[in-house]
Amino acid sequence: TLPAASKIYKLADFRTKRVRVSGWVHRLRQQKELTFIVLRDGTGYLQCILSGILSQTYDALVLATEASVEIFGVIQEVPEGKTAPGGHELVADHWRVLGAAPGGDDAYTNKLNAESEGPVVADNRHLVIRGEIASAVLQVRAGILRSFRKVFDKYTITEVTPPCMVQTQVEGGATLFQFDYYGQVAYLTQSSQLYLETCLPSLGDVYCIQESFRAENSHTRRHLSEYTHLEAELAFITFDDLMTHIEAVICEAVDDLLLDPRMSAFLYQLNPKFKKPSRPFMRLSYKDAIKYLNEHGIKRKDDETEQLVDHVVGDDIAEAAERQMTDQLGVPIFLYGFPKEIKAFYMKKIVGDEGFTESCDLLMPNVGEIVGGSMRIADMQELLEGYKREGIDPAPYYWFTDQRKYGTCEHGGYGLGVERLLAWLTDRFTVRECSLYPRWPGRATP
Ligand code: 4AD
Numbered sequence: 001t002l003p004a005a006s007k008i009y010k011l012a013d014f015r016t017k018r019v020r021v022s023g024w025v026h027r028l029r030q031q032k033e034l035t036f037i038v039l040r041d042g043t044g045y046l047q048c049i050l051s052g053i054l055s056q057t058y059d060a061l062v063l064a065t066e067a068s069v070e071i072f073g074v075i076q077e078v079p080e081g082k083t084a085p086g087g088h089e090l091v092a093d094h095w096r097v098l099g100a101a102p103g104g105d106d107a108y109t110n111k112l113n114a115e116s117e118g119p120v121v122a123d124n125r126h127l128v129i130r131g132e133i134a135s136a137v138l139q140v141r142a143g144i145l146r147s148f149r150k151v152f153d154k155y156t157i158t159e160v161t162p163p164c165m166v167q168t169q170v171e172g173g174a175t176l177f178q179f180d181y182y183g184q185v186a187y188l189t190q191s192s193q194l195y196l197e198t199c200l201p202s203l204g205d206v207y208c209i210q211e212s213f214r215a216e217n218s219h220t221r222r223h224l225s226e227y228t229h230l231e232a233e234l235a236f237i238t239f240d241d242l243m244t245h246i247e248a249v250i251c252e253a254v255d256d257l258l259l260d261p262r263m264s265a266f267l268y269q270l271n272p273k274f275k276k277p278s279r280p281f282m283r284l285s286y287k288d289a290i291k292y293l294n295e296h297g298i299k300r301k302d303d304e305t306e307q308l309v310d311h312v313v314g315d316d317i318a319e320a321a322e323r324q325m326t327d328q329l330g331v332p333i334f335l336y337g338f339p340k341e342i343k344a345f346y347m348k349k350i351v352g353d354e355g356f357t358e359s360c361d362l363l364m365p366n367v368g369e370i371v372g373g374s375m376r377i378a379d380m381q382e383l384l385e386g387y388k389r390e391g392i393d394p395a396p397y398y399w400f401t402d403q404r405k406y407g408t409c410e411h412g413g414y415g416l417g418v419e420r421l422l423a424w425l426t427d428r429f430t431v432r433e434c435s436l437y438p439r440w441p442g443r444a445t446p
């Protein structure tokens, strides 16, 4: 009888035993009578040694990188002085090709290699994800989402799944994807925040991991048209509680990720210099940040004159300036207390300094903003004024306004861009590498 097919990651438990493994030919090398295959099954890599069997059979002829194969043999510890993934290898006694893969121009390694240009890489994302780097990023992505869920569970914060098709905006009308919904205007959600707020009296503190959509014509390293948004909303908290919570959730999720030896190996493979951030994170007020920029000669471009000029209080700090400052400081930074004019309609104002809001962005070195959060306006009248200031018709927001009518409370929350967090964690150049099938202006395939 045949042994059940084993997952490569579990093979350390099967040393000296005969196993059957199935997977894809990751690397192929022929050396005299021996054929070496590094087999990949998504859980790991296994070196397989095929001897004296690579004759002119059909299977031998179609054996190529990315072919799927089934191999039988004994798992042996690798002899001293030799390395192999996992510290063991499979000495095959029988094998067959299950699905052939092309050679020539269509061969995987000809299609995709270090020389491949951007559009080729983008068009072949379905093949790129078979690679060691891309699949490691996706593994870390799965791992950190799992860890976040564990941390939220520990704090009794309940997961919900808000809708993606909505009729309200959250972060400004300019970045809405609009579509026809049975004859009505509807949008793809920019943020699930408003829905999370309505869940507080129902479920208590809540979070979601949901796609958000932004029609931003930004061709940058950190903008996607569709991204995974991890958002949470907490009742009866202060602004200080909010920042402490964000910092705790991120640090504890990273700690949890690194406790998993597989995840830790993927992370350090991608980012050998990764260091866990130390707590508490630096907190820098918006006003002090403006001072910092001016003291360090970090300028902004004046819209009218196109000249480089100093920042003044009230300015929106542009991506380039924010990045320069974050990279100089080299640590995670909570930038807080933004002017109300540059922030969303729902944000609570600082008592005694009403031109500014209880809002915060978390900035990470090499990426910039990965989290945006704030305390929310709890007072109904003040919210109505917020709609007015932003020119928002309050009618479609009746359910959000009702939140202030039926037992309002102080509350706040945040949204974390999962791809941006991953770009920081795994040291990727762009968020496009951190999404399974990234979307950006002009790109919605594969
Ligand atoms: O700062 P943002 O726009 O805040 C909100 O949407 C709030 N309503 C969230 C909340 O309080 N529940 O977006 C939050 C985060 C940003 O910090 C960034 O990490 C990410 O979402 N983000 C994007 N990521 C990739 N591509 C884009 N185009 C993004 N826009 C925002």
Ligand code: MG
Binding pocket: 361, 369, 371, 372
């Ligand atoms: Mg933001």
